[in-house]
Amino acid sequence: MKKRILTGDRPTGKLHLGHYVGSLRNRVKLQYDYDTFLIIADVQALTTNWEHPERLAQDVHDVATDYLAAGIDPEAATIFIQSMVPAIAELTIFYSMFVPVNVLRHNPTIKTEAKQKGYSELMYGFLGYPISQAADITFCKAHLVPVGKDQAPHLELTRKIVRRFNELYGEVLVEPEGMYEKLLVGLDGNAKMSKSLDNAIYLADPPEEVIRKVNKAVTDPARIHKSDPGHPHVCTVFKYHSEFNEQFVPELERACKKGEIGCVECKTRLATRLNEMLDPIRERRTYYEARQDLVDDILQAGTARAVEIGEKTLAEVKDAMKCNYFARESVRSG
Numbered sequence: 001m002k003k004r005i006l007t008g009d010r011p012t013g014k015l016h017l018g019h020y021v022g023s024l025r026n027r028v029k030l031q032y033d034y035d036t037f038l039i040i041a042d043v044q045a046l047t048t049n050w051e052h053p054e055r056l057a058q059d060v061h062d063v064a065t066d067y068l069a070a071g072i073d074p075e076a077a078t079i080f081i082q083s084m085v086p087a088i089a090e091l092t093i094f095y096s097m098f099v100p101v102n103v104l105r106h107n108p109t110i111k112t113e114a115k116q117k118g119y120s121e122l123m124y125g126f127l128g129y130p131i132s133q134a135a136d137i138t139f140c141k142a143h144l145v146p147v148g149k150d151q152a153p154h155l156e157l158t159r160k161i162v163r164r165f166n167e168l169y170g171e172v173l174v175e176p177e178g179m180y181e182k183l184l185v186g187l188d189g190n191a192k193m194s195k196s197l198d199n200a201i202y203l204a205d206p207p208e209e210v211i212r213k214v215n216k217a218v219t220d221p222a223r224i225h226k227s228d229p230g231h232p233h234v235c236t237v238f239k240y241h242s243e244f245n246e247q248f249v250p251e252l253e254r255a256c257k258k259g260e261i262g263c264v265e266c267k268t269r270l271a272t273r274l275n276e277m278l279d280p281i282r283e284r285r286t287y288y289e290a291r292q293d294l295v296d297d298i299l300q301a302g303t304a305r306a307v308e309i310g311e312k313t314l315a316e317v318k319d320a321m322k323c324n325y326f327a328r329e330s331v332r333s334g
Helices: 017-030 042-049 053-070 086-096 101-105 108-117 129-138 149-169 207-216 236-244 246-257 263-289 292-320
Strands: 004-009 035-040 077-081 144-148 177-181
Touching: 004 017, 004 129, 017 035, 017 053, 017 144, 017 177, 035 053, 035 292, 042 053, 042 129, 053 077, 053 263, 053 292, 077 292, 086 129, 086 292, 101 108, 108 129, 108 149, 129 149, 144 149, 149 177, 149 292, 207 263, 236 246, 236 263, 246 263, 263 292
Parallel strands: 004 035, 004 144, 035 077, 144 177
Antiparallel strands: none
């Protein structure tokens, strides 16, 4: 049997290039080598958007459509909705019994996001969503989790939960490994591209919008004139060329340092390259946007498979914890 991958996103809107670099392109590459599970984590989306649940339906469809547009094959990968897999909720409760609150409070990702959101107090769901993520990963016994580096503390907590569970109750769960991808800086030079910071290029952006956004991207602040020697490694646009236009980078670095290429030309080259890359994604997105019933069918089929697998894992967990009170036979002996 193939090893399993679990990865996914909170549905808070359409996906952007940061998602693509951070994990999505690797999901596309690996989907035929692993049994791939892509979770649309709608419950975790409510940890920061609990006041607007009416947005979830559209956000779920946007994320699913972006997955398909990026090249996810629904025949190879299982795309499913988190809240519709009961085993994930039950596993979250079981795991929460042996995770100290202080461990959650000191999680650096939680602290950073709480600061960004301006939270004066932490809701239980927000504080505990790393435990929910552990349930996401372990319900299908995933071996590999491709995520951005900012998610490393969450994955390490999952690994600790798995080890602790297996120590207490027996070898039931799989301890996952992480595949960490780089973070893509935002157009404003911020350390991370983010919807909330309004510094993102979306996979669904039309060509003219990509051009507009690239033209606004920050460059070398010390460079005033085209003939001024540039410092490419402090320039956001250069970092984007390094990520998406690698063949052009040696020439660009030399010309920039010598003042032979201006920022306008550099941005034009970048926008052209990004639009070339995004064109097939836009084409597939148009196809699926016109066939939302097909997207629904894909989500329903993927969720049904996730439910079935989750039920098996949950039964094993309950059996190990001696919580299968009316079971006539041990799950693992059957």
